[in-house]
Amino acid sequence: MREDFLHYVWQFKKYDPALLQTTLGESVQVIHCGQYLQQSGPDFFNAQVVIADQRWAGNVEIHLKSSDWYLHSHEVxxxxxxxxxxxxxxxxAEVLRPDGSELPVVALREAVDPSLLLIYQELVRAKTWIPCEKDLATITDFTLSNWKERLFLERLERKSLPIIGLAKETMGDWEAVLFRFLAKNFGLNTNGDLFFTTASAIPFSVLRKESFDLQNLEALLFGSAGMLAGDFEELYPKDLQQRYVYLVQKYQLHQVTLPQAEFFRHRPDNFPTLRLAQLAALYHTHQNLFSKIMHAQATDDFYALFSVTVSPYWNTHYRFDKESVSKRKQLSASFIDLLIINTIVPFKFAYERSLARENVEDLIPLLQQVKPEKNAITDKFARYKVPVTSAYDSQALLQLKNEYCNHYKCLQCAIGLSLLQQ
Structure with missing residues (x-):
């Protein structure tokens, strides 16, 4: 058994009130169980109880055993x-207050229906994937819908924290912050950190000044990413080399040593060279990208916004000095969907929070227009009859699996609580 089960029993009064008494035999009546804040200090704050006709107001601490009080050093x-x-x-074990008096103790073992404990133990017992997999199909649409909204908000809050943190560091330069996080997501999982560092090495004021010249933007990005070192045969990369040397001297740029970009196991359309070329084209096309993103509402708006044209060189190349069959290298709808999910929606949320607003009413419909992410987690939920019809669903379910199911937080989950109620 874990303490979270006792938290659940106390919070939702899943005990027989007639059997509630202290270990000294005094009757206990719970007027208010207290606030379950899940922070440092006692488990429930501002509770009100009547013990042997004496009304008390204060905090309640919960443990599996009385002796845990001393095990956790609460006495000091x-x-x-x-x-x-x-x-x-x-x-x-007896627990003594600082003045030497004994702290009243209620042992719940005799006041809780054994069948509730059996349901709990069955719920948290290790399964092949998640604890409640056999019972997921029994959850009502109302419960699942409300819980998904909460999960989605939690995931947005987590994703927004580094964005808000960097906005504070840059004194509210949201355009600069967006550039770094867009770069990170252009790099996907394998090159994301490299791209973020690359973008951080370029002062956004420099990027803004050079945004009218596409080749200068490419030179800044490729050079900062360490991709312009060595000898090239073709004129285009040689030109970018020369431009980068000039720009470093002109702006006194600080050059950092970075690991090589990862090409292995990437489809050519995801090669880091092509993604940086597309990022350069995006900032060449839109000089005020942040404000445009904040005003865009529907997926079609973003598809239009990210429909940019790379340098002609990249229509016949995926890498420097290696010519390929000619093909237009535009951002695909599926890649733009990833940008909406991982950059645009968190940015909209973070910016609203910076203005002391937390309006998600426009963000949910936006993600409901986007196709769901396809991965092992969403596939499993779909197999267990949980609807995954949009990116809103997939984002909520990723939060559920990673933050609740993986840690067996069944008693902090609306689905787990619903199953116990059954």
């Missing part, structure tokens, strides 16, 4: 001086 922590009741599953 002033935060626990305000505890009025110690709720445990098994009473095995």
């Amino acid at each position: 922590d002033p935060q626990y001086d305000s505890v009025i009741l110690h709720v445990v599953w098994e009473h095995d």
Whole structure:
């Protein structure tokens, strides 16, 4: 058993009130269980209980055993001086207050229906994939819909934290912050960190000044990423080399040593050379990209915004000095969808939060227009009859699997709580 089960029992009063008493035999009536804040200090704050006709107001601490009080060193922590009741599953030791008086203890073992414990144990027992996989299909649409919205918001909050942090570092230069995070997502998982470092090495004021010359933008990006070192045979990369040397001297740019970009296991359309060329084309086409993204609402708006034309050189190349069959190298709809999911929506949310607004009403419909991500997690949920029809669904379910199912947080999950209620 884990403490979260006792938190659930106490919070939702899943005990027989007639059997609730202290280990000294005093009757206990719970007026208010307290606030379950899940932070440092006692588990439930501002509870109200009546013990043997005496009303108490204060905090409640919960443990599996009474002796855990000393195991966790609460006797020397002033935060626990305000505890009025110690709720445990098994009473095995007296707990004394700083003044030497005994802290009232309630042992829940005798007050909880054994069948509830059996349901809980079945729920958290290790399964092939997630604890509730056999029962997922029984969850009502109402429960799942409300929970997905909460999961989606949690995921947005997590994704927005580094964005907000960098916005503070740059004194609110949202255009510069967007450039770095767009670069990271252009690099995908394998080259994302390299691209982010590359973008960070270029002052956005320099990028803005040079944005009217596409080749200068390419020179800045390829040079900062370490892709212009060595001898080239073709004129185009040689020209970019010369431009980069000039731009470094002109702006006194600080050059950093970076690992080589990863080409292995990438389809040619995802080669880092092509992605940097497309990023350069994007910033050559749009000088105020952040404001345009903030005003765009529908997926068609973003498809149009990201429909940019790379340098003619890249229509016949995927890498420097290696000519290929001619092909227009535009960003695909599926790649733009990834940018919407991983950059645009978190940026919209982060910017709203910076203005003390948390409006997600426009973000949910936007992601509902985007196709769901295809991966092992979404495929599994679909197999268990959980609808995955849009990126909104897939984002919520990724949050569910990674932050709840993987850590067996069934009693903090609306689905787990619903199954226990059943």
